[in-house]
Every structure is written in C-alpha cells, then in structure tokens.
Amino acid sequence: MSDQRRRSTHGCGKAVAAAKYARLMWKNSAQRAAAIYASLPSANNNQPGPRMNQCRRDAMRLLVILAASSGLGIVHSAQPANAKPMExxxxxxxxxxxxxxxxxxxxxxxxxxxxxxxxxxxxxxxxxxxxxxxxxxxxxxxxxxxxxxxxxxxxxxxxxxxxxxxxxxxxxxxxxxxxxxxxxxxxxxxxxxxxxxxxxxxxxxxxxxxxxxxxxxxxxxxxxxxxxxxxxxxxxxxxxxxxxxxxxxx
Structure with a gap:
C-alpha cells in the first residue's frame, strides 16, 4: 500500500473519542456537545488534522442532531446564517x-x-x-x-x-x-x-x-x-x- 493510500485510510484519531463521548452525551446536556464539536480538528487549526473517515461523519451527524433537538447552534458567527453565496x-x-x-x-x-x-x-x-x-x-x-x-x-x-x-x-x-x-x-x-x-x-x-x-x-x-x-x-x-x-x- 502506498504512503498516500495509508494517509487516506488510516485510523480516526480524535473523532473516535468524540463519537463515543457524543453517544454518552445523548441523554445529557446538548450544551456540552458543543465542546465535543470544538475538540474535533477544525478548519482553524494551523496544521491539518488526522485523516478521519466514517468516525468523523458519525460524530458530526450526532452532534448536529443533538444541537437541532435542543435548539443549540454549534456554529457561532458574527454573520447571519442566511448570507447569500458570492457570485x-x-x-x-x-x-x-x-x-x-x-x-x-x-x-x-x-x-x-x-x-x-x-x-x-x-x-x-x-x-x-x-x-x-x-x-x-x-x-x-x-x-x-x-x-x-x-x-x-x-x-x-x-x-x-x-x-x-x-x-x-x-x-x-x-x-x-x-x-x-x-x-x-x-x-x-x-x-x-x-x-x-x-x-x-x-x-x-x-x-x-x-x-x-x-x-x-x-x-x-x-x-x-x-x-x-x-x-x-x-x-x-x-x-x-x-x-x-x-x-x-x-
């Protein structure tokens, strides 16, 4: 297997822990779920996060569901969410x-x-x-x-x-x-x-x-x-x- 293929398919790192923890939070506070989201490698990191596959998707889906069910927004922005796309x-x-x-x-x-x-x-x-x-x-x-x-x-x-x-x-x-x-x-x-x-x-x-x-x-x-x-x-x-x-x- 090539080095690149290994980079594309290896383990899920933080996302595994995030997904497991998020499941435990299902009956707990959705507010704390936002902290799980923040722990995931984000676009604001200076370095690329680990390659994460289905584990990250599972964690993200669960956090979105938690946020939606509680009315909690997990993305905080100074701009309105309905901003129009650039031409x-x-x-x-x-x-x-x-x-x-x-x-x-x-x-x-x-x-x-x-x-x-x-x-x-x-x-x-x-x-x-x-x-x-x-x-x-x-x-x-x-x-x-x-x-x-x-x-x-x-x-x-x-x-x-x-x-x-x-x-x-x-x-x-x-x-x-x-x-x-x-x-x-x-x-x-x-x-x-x-x-x-x-x-x-x-x-x-x-x-x-x-x-x-x-x-x-x-x-x-x-x-x-x-x-x-x-x-x-x-x-x-x-x-x-x-x-x-x-x-x-x-």
Whole structure:
C-alpha cells in the first residue's frame, strides 16, 4: 500500500473519542456537545488534522442532531446564517488570483487565498465560503471520487473532500472540465497526491483574523452522499481508461 493510500485510510484519531463521548452525551446536556464539536480538528487549526473517515461523519451527524433537538447552534458567527453565496464569476476570479500568487508551489495556495480574503469584508468572506460549499457539493459525485481514487492510489471520504479542495484551487476551467469528463484529468502531470486540505480552511482563518469569530459553515459538504452511481474498484479501468493507463491501474 502506498504512503498516500495509508494517509487516506488510516485510523480516526480524535473523532473516535468524540463519537463515543457524543453517544454518552445523548441523554445529557446538548450544551456540552458543543465542546465535543470544538475538540474535533477544525478548519482553524494551523496544521491539518488526522485523516478521519466514517468516525468523523458519525460524530458530526450526532452532534448536529443533538444541537437541532435542543435548539443549540454549534456554529457561532458574527454573520447571519442566511448570507447569500458570492457570485460565481467573482468567486472564481479570487481562486485564480490565489493560484497565480502561489506560482508553481501548490502548497502556497492556501496562504495566498487567505491573504486575499483577509483584505475583504466579513460579509464578503462569508459569501465566498457559501459559494465554496456550493462548488464542493457540485463536485460531490461518484465519478469524480473514482477519478480521485485512481489518481491518489486510493481515496477515503475525507481524501475525496481534500481532492475537491485541490480541484477548486486549480481554477474554473479545470474544475468544469473535470465535472464534464473526469477522465480528462489524465492530462494533469503526475504528482505524489492530489489533495489540498488547507485550501478549504483559508476562509475560516481569514474570517477569524478579522475578528469575525467562527465562520458560518454548511456541513452538507461533509455529510451528503455523492451523486451518481457508486462504483466498485474493478469498474475503474473501464470508467477511466486514460487515468487507469497513466496510473497503472488494471
């Protein structure tokens, strides 16, 4: 198994404890459930959290249910929860600017995006986040997950989220081309892995730096099942012949 595949599929770390503890809290105070949520690796961490799979989803679902059943909001923001998404053209312009500012260094894109966003108003950062989440959902498809699986030598549910972060960071043209034909990603030069987890937390960091507190987030991007037809690993060479040939998948 490759190092990347191990990174994408290994244990659940804090989320295991969070999920178990959250279940114990079911008959206790939902207020304390917010503390469990806060203990999970969040978008505001300076370092990426551990790869967490179904355990994190279980913990998140349970906490959302606890919060909803008690009327407790687990996300605290200075901005209204009904903020509208940023217009797509403006959103992609910001993405392209961050990509250009980072140059050839993929890992500089998150900090480049954060630097652009921190110069904007809190309302605009929140609108950017809303549009970002819409793009994550748009790319939440089984066929793209299959492409990510081939390109990364394996891909967990969290790995697929980080793959979509990378895909958004590449800009509108590549993003929309991938949605139209995932096998077209075979044209991308090979690298160790295709993930960019911290790109997805740039807006949260910028929002916090400007004194906005916790950015309002929609966790549908984390919890919604992918669209389309689920595949088996044996299906992938036929579904993505170009990618399978490039990455030696048989």
């Amino acid at each position: 797509e053209h403006m959103f992609w312009t910001i993405i392209e600017k961050s990509k250009a500012a980072a140059g050839v260094d993929l890992n500089r894109r998150p900090s480049a995006l954060e630097l652009i966003l921190v110069s904007l108003s809190l309302d605009t950062i929140q609108a950017f986040q809303k549009q970002y989440e819409q793009q994550l959902l748009k790319a939440n498809r089984w066929d793209l997950w299959g492409a990510a699986y081939v390109m990364n030598g394996g891909c967990s549910d969290d790995g697929f989220r980080y793959f979509r972060d990378w895909l958004i960071s590449e800009g509108r043209q590549l993003f929309e081309s991938a949605l139209a034909a995932p096998d077209s990603l075979a044209a991308i030069p090979r690298r160790e892995y295709f993930e960019l987890e911290l790109f997805g937390s740039a807006a949260s960091k910028a929002f916090a730096k400007k004194g906005g507190g916790e950015l309002d987030r929609d966790f549908k991007a984390e919890l919604t099942q992918p669209q389309g037809k689920e595949w088996k690993e044996s299906d992938l060479p036929k579904l993505f012949p170009k990618l399978a040939s490039k990455y030696k998948l048989q």
